[in-house]
Amino acid sequence: MVVNIQKKINLAFIVLGCSLPLLSASPSNAQTCTEAEIQANIENFQAVNRLYDPPFGNVIQCQKEAVQPLIVTVLDQNSTSKVRRIAAFALSLIKESSPAAIQPLIKVVENQQDDLEVRRNVAFTLRTIAKDSPETIAVFIDVLKDQQDNLEIRSHAATALTEMGHNSSEVVDVLVNVVKNQQSHLELRSYVPTLLEAISFNLIVEKGQIPKHKLNQLIQALKPVLEIQDEDLLLPPTLRTNINTLQASLQKKI
Known part of the structure; x- marks a missing residue:
């Protein structure tokens, strides 16, 4: 039975049973955080089951201070898929769109050997934060053209290209x-x-x-x-x- 791509894309980022709008990541909610506090919360992502669980919410409230530790986590293939996906999702809410944030995420999408679900979540994050990035558009074009790549990833690339x-x-x-x-x-x-x-x-x-x-x-x-x-x-x-x-x-x- 063929599963409808659009339905899968619509559902793919209902993360941990909750939809995206349930947590605000506006700058007004930002708080000052130490690197140790951010890292301690990220290390507890494995236990997160809802968007309002403290480790996730605490990191989101750190805003830009959390970006680099989250990127490191997304790139860390020794971390679990769940932790990496939550880190990618956190980046989509913080919405840091600097080249320093975008370039490492592009490498994850490009790497066909990486975890499929992580690549899928990172593709969504790039769709969210990199709408004006020519490099991101170029990567999504390459992914869509590559018939050896995963169908869902190619579909996300097509959707991203339509948006961007x-x-x-x-x-x-x-x-x-x-x-x-x-x-x-x-x-x-x-x-x-x-x-x-x-x-x-x-x-x-x-x-x-x-x-x-x-x-x-x-x-x-x-x-x-x-x-x-x-x-x-x-x-x-x-x-x-x-x-x-x-x-x-x-x-x-x-």
């Missing part, structure tokens, strides 16, 4: 090529058109703010998906409508 690079014709090209490639996993090929549909809708909403030449590049990047002939593949009906709407609006601009 929906106004990039390069990103659209990569997504369309996934759909066109009949050697790629059918579930992924069926999921990506829903992302292209979202991109096309966003372009309709934003078209007045996009230069004509760039809008044309994006439309031309989208159009090949409509030419795919595959009886196993069902494209969202509104995808064609959206692309035609964009084409018509571009002709009016010209």
Whole structure:
């Protein structure tokens, strides 16, 4: 039985039985913490079962002071998968987006030998904190293109690219090529058109703010998906409508 990718992505980060919004990580909650206190709390992550359990909440309240110890924990393959995943999730709430925070996490996503669940959580963290990072977009493109990589990780990469690079014709090209490639996993090929549909809708909403030449590049990047002939593949009906709407609006601009 094939498990729906979108459902898995939606559920993947309901961490430890609690959904993301249950814990505030706003700067107003920040407190001064010593390195020893932070490390002691991280070492107790294995016992965390709820987001409001003290070790996790205590670390979140330390904000930027906790970032480096959390990164070290995420990278530590001698730590348990659970501890590393909780550390990655904590980073997604603290939202430190400096290159020093992003680069080590990119290496985790790139490493196919690393723990799958850790890579998945780190991919989510990067989607959260690195929205303006060209390096992160490049890594997600590489992951999505690699047919040897895990299906879920590739699906997260596709989702991240949609969120981070929906106004990039390069990103659209990569997504369309996934759909066109009949050697790629059918579930992924069926999921990506829903992302292209979202991109096309966003372009309709934003078209007045996009230069004509760039809008044309994006439309031309989208159009090949409509030419795919595959009886196993069902494209969202509104995808064609959206692309035609964009084409018509571009002709009016010209």
